[in-house]
Amino acid sequence: MNRRFHNGILLISACLIVTACGMEPWVKPYERAHLADPIMSGERNPVADAYMRHVYQAREGARGAEGGGGGGCGCN
Amino acid sequence: MVAIKSVLVKLTTLGSIIALCHPVHGSAGTLPEERADALYHSYDGGGVKVDGPSVLVRKNLGNSTSVYGNYYVDHVSSASIDVVTQGSPYQEEREEKSVGVNYLKGDVTMNLAYTHSAESDYTANSANFKISQDMFGDLSTISLGYARGWDTVQKNGQPDFSESVSRNNYQLELSQILTKNALLGVSFEAVTDEGYLNNPYRSARYLDPSKPLGYSFEPEIYPRTHTSSAVTVQARYYLPYRAALHGEFRVYGDSWGVKAHNAQIDYTHPAGNGWTFELRYRMYSQTAADFYSDLFPRLSSQNFLARDKELSTMTNHTAGVGVSYEFTQRAWRYIDKGSLNLYYDHIEFDYADYRDISVADGAGDEPLYQFSADVIRLYLSLWY
Numbered sequence: 001m002n003r004r005f006h007n008g009i010l011l012i013s014a015c016l017i018v019t020a021c022g023m024e025p026w027v028k029p030y031e032r033a034h035l036a037d038p039i040m041s042g043e044r045n046p047v048a049d050a051y052m053r054h055v056y057q058a059r060e061g062a063r064g065a066e067g068g069g070g071g072g073c074g075c076n
Numbered sequence: 077m078v079a080i081k082s083v084l085v086k087l088t089t090l091g092s093i094i095a096l097c098h099p100v101h102g103s104a105g106t107l108p109e110e111r112a113d114a115l116y117h118s119y120d121g122g123g124v125k126v127d128g129p130s131v132l133v134r135k136n137l138g139n140s141t142s143v144y145g146n147y148y149v150d151h152v153s154s155a156s157i158d159v160v161t162q163g164s165p166y167q168e169e170r171e172e173k174s175v176g177v178n179y180l181k182g183d184v185t186m187n188l189a190y191t192h193s194a195e196s197d198y199t200a201n202s203a204n205f206k207i208s209q210d211m212f213g214d215l216s217t218i219s220l221g222y223a224r225g226w227d228t229v230q231k232n233g234q235p236d237f238s239e240s241v242s243r244n245n246y247q248l249e250l251s252q253i254l255t256k257n258a259l260l261g262v263s264f265e266a267v268t269d270e271g272y273l274n275n276p277y278r279s280a281r282y283l284d285p286s287k288p289l290g291y292s293f294e295p296e297i298y299p300r301t302h303t304s305s306a307v308t309v310q311a312r313y314y315l316p317y318r319a320a321l322h323g324e325f326r327v328y329g330d331s332w333g334v335k336a337h338n339a340q341i342d343y344t345h346p347a348g349n350g351w352t353f354e355l356r357y358r359m360y361s362q363t364a365a366d367f368y369s370d371l372f373p374r375l376s377s378q379n380f381l382a383r384d385k386e387l388s389t390m391t392n393h394t395a396g397v398g399v400s401y402e403f404t405q406r407a408w409r410y411i412d413k414g415s416l417n418l419y420y421d422h423i424e425f426d427y428a429d430y431r432d433i434s435v436a437d438g439a440g441d442e443p444l445y446q447f448s449a450d451v452i453r454l455y456l457s458l459w460y
Binding site: 009010025026027028029031032034035037039040042043045046047048050051052055056059060061062063064065066067 | 108113115117119130131132146212213214215245247248253255256257259261263264265266267304305306307308310312314318319320322326328330332334336338344346352360362365386387390392417419421423425451453455457
């Protein structure tokens with residue numbers, strides 16, 4: 001299951017990237033004021049968010065793709 | 077390991093595709109903000125209390141380099157269900173130190189970091205490297221990451237017990253501007269562990285009619301390898317009255333038979349005069365590991381044995397609120413602005429095949445375990 005899953009993800013990612021190679025930016029830099037607003041940032045609370053990831057990692061079986069740096073947390 | 081090496085080769089191939097089709101243009105990425113955060117954190121639930129500080133300081137060196145350091149402490153006081161039924165309540169401290177550097181060159185950002193975590197019976201080290209590339213007029217950012225971890229597992233009261241664990245994490249992330257108001261992110265991470273993956277204090281339970289309670293305990297035995305994959309899709313949307321909506325969904329599977337998914341939605345509402353309010357809901361669900369059982373039929377009934385509630389069939393739900401007050405303070409010489417933030421989360425955990433054996437009710441007929449936890453985060457952030 002894992003091998004097919006990995007292949008699928010990589011194939012989709014590669015197709016998206018290759019397709020996007022020929023595209024012009026459809027949102028111009030001067031149209032990105034809303035996206036640049038701090039409330040849209042995924043890294044607005046780096047310390048507080050890292051702590052919540054740790055809370056869940058120590059109590060759940062799942063791990064990975066949480067947005068942190070990865071690596072061992074010593075919480076087994 | 078072969079599967080992970082195969083993934084690594086494919087990630088490298090994907091990186092080559094990115095490099096080949098990347099148009100050359102002059103726009104630039106950005107370094108993280110220069111800021112310092114001092115957090116007090118507290119977790120209280122299921123007989124476990126954990127609290128302590130976390131301090132992060134980030135500083136730029138010139139226009140292309142940013143360095144940071146993080147100091148984090150957990151003061152743990154544990155009388156959890158595992159500890160109450162199989163051992164004695166204990167107190168301990170875990171200390172974690174991280175340092176890192178971000179380097180920006182054109183559209184490429186590189187991040188190198190090292191983390192060391194130490195407690196009386198567990199030492200964890202990890203080093204990670206991540207490279208991010210802005211592409212297509214900065215509409216897209218793609219990142220490749222690799223982390224290597226090496227841990228030492230010890231057991232209090234047994235000075236000669238020492239085992240090791242090695243970890244490898246492979247990460248692929250894509251961040252995409254969809255519209256003037258919407259962002260999409262997709263991340264994939266594969267993790268492989270090898271070594272002593274048990275908790276050395278925990279035991280499996282098996283039926284034993286010779287005992288008054290009808291069961292006995294034996295040491296857990298885990299496989300010495302563990303490989304997992306997780307994919308997260310997340311989106312952020314800017315609402316017309318300057319508020320933000322964030323949603324994310326993750327699916328997870330591993331070589332131990334655990335399948336999990338979680339979903340989260342956050343709403344951020346700036347209320348004016350520096351005040352911002354947040355509401356959050358998260359749900360998580362997982363199936364049990366193949367070698368998990370609350371009550372095995374007999375002693376040594378199979379090769380691998382686990383009764384960790386983290387590997388049982390479980391769900392949890394989190395509801396959270398947060399409030400932040402941001403202030404501009406030009407009277408302070410080096411500080412541009414600051415914010416004071418308070419977040420509270422309540423988590424309800426429900427286990428479908430992990431029983432509360434602190435209640436004597438016949439082996440296998442004890443009530444299913446459940447508990448709730450309160451999490452507080454109080455922190456001050458300063459930008460300079």
